[in-house]
Amino acid sequence: MTVKTRFAPSPTGFLHVGGARTALYSWLYARNQGGQFVLRIEDTDIERSTQEAIDAIIEGMDWLGLNWEEGPYYQTKRFDRYNSLIDQLLEEGKAYKCYCSRERLDGLREQQMADGEKPRYDGKCRDGAEHDADAPFVIRFRNPQEGTVTFDDHVRGSIEVANGELDDLIIRRTDGSPTYNFCVVVDDWDMGITQVVRGEDHINNTPRQINIYHALGAPVPEFAHVSMILGDDGAKLSKRHGAVSVMQYRDDGYLPEALLNYLVRLGWSNGDQEIFSKQEMIELFSLKAISKSASAFNTEKLLWLNQHYMKTMSADYVAEQLAWHFNDQKIDVANGPALTELVPVMAERCHTLKELAESSRYYYEDFAQFDAAAAKKHLRPVAQAPLELVKDKLAALTDWNAEAIHQCIQDAAAELELGMGKVGMPLRVAVTGAGQSPSLDQTILLIGQTRAVERIGKAVEFVANRANS
Incomplete structure (x- = not known):
C-alpha cells in the first residue's frame, strides 16, 4: 500500500506557523515512507474563503519547498x-x-x-x-x-x-x-x-x-x-508571538531552511540534535516521535537557527535569497560588491537577511553624514594624521586585496607609533559612517579602492573643519 498524506487548509486566512508545521509533518512522513503528498483546499466556507488566502497558502508552501504530487484539489469543485x-x-x-x-x-x-x-x-x-x-x-x-x-x-x-x-x-x-x-x-x-x-x-x-x-x-x-503551539509566555499563539503568515517570515529575513528546521523541532525530536538538513528530517522523521505536549514558540531560537543557516549554507544560495531584501529596500547592488562576497563577511554579525541588507547599505551607497556619536568620539584632531597616511597608502595600492589593505593600516600605525585602535577606529568611521563593521580590511576591500579613498578624504576634511571651528 502506498502511503499518502495530505495538507488540507481552509483558505479563510494565510498559512501560519501552526499550519506550516502540520504541512511539514505530513510532507515528511510521506517522504520518509516513499509515499505521496496531496494539497487540498477546503473551501466549503464560501463566505469566508478568499482567492487571496488560497494564493498565500500556495506561495507559502512553495517558499518552504513542500512540494506535492497531487492537487491542489478544491472542495467547491x-x-x-x-x-x-x-x-x-x-x-x-x-x-x-x-x-x-x-x-x-x-x-x-x-x-x-x-x-x-x-x-x-x-x-x-x-x-x-x-x-x-x-x-x-x-x-x-x-x-x-x-x-x-x-x-x-x-x-x-x-x-x-x-x-x-x-x-x-x-x-x-x-x-x-x-x-x-x-x-x-x-x-x-x-x-x-x-x-x-x-x-x-x-x-x-x-x-x-x-x-x-x-x-x-x-x-x-x-x-x-x-498539539498546539504556544507563545513563549504560555499563552495561545497570537500575532505578537509569531502567528503570522509564513511569508511574513520571508519578508522579515528568514531563510526557509531555518524556519523548517525550527518548526520540525516544535513537537518532534531526535535525541538532542538541533540542526537538521531537509534530507535528515526525511530520513529520521516518524509520527511516533511527535510529542503530546504543547510547544512554545521561541523567537530567539529561530533567530539563532537563521544565523546558523546564513553562515553555513552556500553563499550563492544565501545571496539569491538576500537579493529580494536589497530590492525591497531599494538598494542598487550594481553599485557595490557581489552579494556572494558580502554574505561571508556580514552573516557573522546579522541574524536575518533583512538586517544584513539594512546593515550593508554603506557598501553600495555613499552616506550624507557620519554618525554623530561615532564622529564625536573618533573623528577628532588627533585622527587627521593617521587618516591622511592610510589614505595615501591605500591610494597607492596596485593590488587591491585584504592582505595589502591590512598591511597599509599596520604600516601607518607603526610609522606614527600608534596603537591599531588609534588608526582603525577613525578609519572605520571614515569608510562606513558609523562605529561598527566587520573586520576593517574586509570592509574596505568590499567598499572598493576609489570609494574608500574618497570617503577617507571627506573624513580628513571633517576633522580639519572640526579643528578649526
Missing part, C-alpha cells in the same frame, strides 16, 4: 460527488431530513447548557417529524447510538468515545451545500489518504468522521493529532 453520496445515505436510511428551526435549536442548546448538559441535537427528526411540505430542511447523519468508536492515534495512543456522546451532525445545509466533516471523509477516501496528520483541535471530529467512513463502506485512515 466536488459538490456533485458529495451530494450524490449524501443521497445514497438517505436512501439507505443512514441519514435523514431534519426540519428543526434555528429558533428551536438555539432554545434547545440554551436549555441544555442551563441544565449543565453537553449541547447536542436531541434527535427529534431522527425517526420522522411533522413538517410543512415546503419547510426547509438539513440532512443529518444517523450516528450509531450504541457502542463506541476507538482509534489508535500515532501521537496520543488509544482514544475511545461512546457513540452516545455524539449527536447526529449536519452533513448538508438548507442551501444544499455539504458540510466540512462529510466532505473531509469523502475526500480522504477518494484521494486514498492513508495517514491524516492534523491539529489536536480536530480530535472531537475524528469519531464522527470514523462513523461516516463506516457508513460509506470506506477504509478508515490512521490519525496523528499534534
Whole structure:
C-alpha cells in the first residue's frame, strides 16, 4: 500500500506557523515512507474563503519547498460527488431530513447548557417529524447510538468515545451545500489518504468522521493529532508571538531552511540534535516521535537557527535569497560588491537577511553624514594624521586585496607609533559612517579602492573643519 498524506487548509486566512508545521509533518512522513503528498483546499466556507488566502497558502508552501504530487484539489469543485453520496445515505436510511428551526435549536442548546448538559441535537427528526411540505430542511447523519468508536492515534495512543456522546451532525445545509466533516471523509477516501496528520483541535471530529467512513463502506485512515503551539509566555499563539503568515517570515529575513528546521523541532525530536538538513528530517522523521505536549514558540531560537543557516549554507544560495531584501529596500547592488562576497563577511554579525541588507547599505551607497556619536568620539584632531597616511597608502595600492589593505593600516600605525585602535577606529568611521563593521580590511576591500579613498578624504576634511571651528 502506498502511503499518502495530505495538507488540507481552509483558505479563510494565510498559512501560519501552526499550519506550516502540520504541512511539514505530513510532507515528511510521506517522504520518509516513499509515499505521496496531496494539497487540498477546503473551501466549503464560501463566505469566508478568499482567492487571496488560497494564493498565500500556495506561495507559502512553495517558499518552504513542500512540494506535492497531487492537487491542489478544491472542495467547491466536488459538490456533485458529495451530494450524490449524501443521497445514497438517505436512501439507505443512514441519514435523514431534519426540519428543526434555528429558533428551536438555539432554545434547545440554551436549555441544555442551563441544565449543565453537553449541547447536542436531541434527535427529534431522527425517526420522522411533522413538517410543512415546503419547510426547509438539513440532512443529518444517523450516528450509531450504541457502542463506541476507538482509534489508535500515532501521537496520543488509544482514544475511545461512546457513540452516545455524539449527536447526529449536519452533513448538508438548507442551501444544499455539504458540510466540512462529510466532505473531509469523502475526500480522504477518494484521494486514498492513508495517514491524516492534523491539529489536536480536530480530535472531537475524528469519531464522527470514523462513523461516516463506516457508513460509506470506506477504509478508515490512521490519525496523528499534534498539539498546539504556544507563545513563549504560555499563552495561545497570537500575532505578537509569531502567528503570522509564513511569508511574513520571508519578508522579515528568514531563510526557509531555518524556519523548517525550527518548526520540525516544535513537537518532534531526535535525541538532542538541533540542526537538521531537509534530507535528515526525511530520513529520521516518524509520527511516533511527535510529542503530546504543547510547544512554545521561541523567537530567539529561530533567530539563532537563521544565523546558523546564513553562515553555513552556500553563499550563492544565501545571496539569491538576500537579493529580494536589497530590492525591497531599494538598494542598487550594481553599485557595490557581489552579494556572494558580502554574505561571508556580514552573516557573522546579522541574524536575518533583512538586517544584513539594512546593515550593508554603506557598501553600495555613499552616506550624507557620519554618525554623530561615532564622529564625536573618533573623528577628532588627533585622527587627521593617521587618516591622511592610510589614505595615501591605500591610494597607492596596485593590488587591491585584504592582505595589502591590512598591511597599509599596520604600516601607518607603526610609522606614527600608534596603537591599531588609534588608526582603525577613525578609519572605520571614515569608510562606513558609523562605529561598527566587520573586520576593517574586509570592509574596505568590499567598499572598493576609489570609494574608500574618497570617503577617507571627506573624513580628513571633517576633522580639519572640526579643528578649526
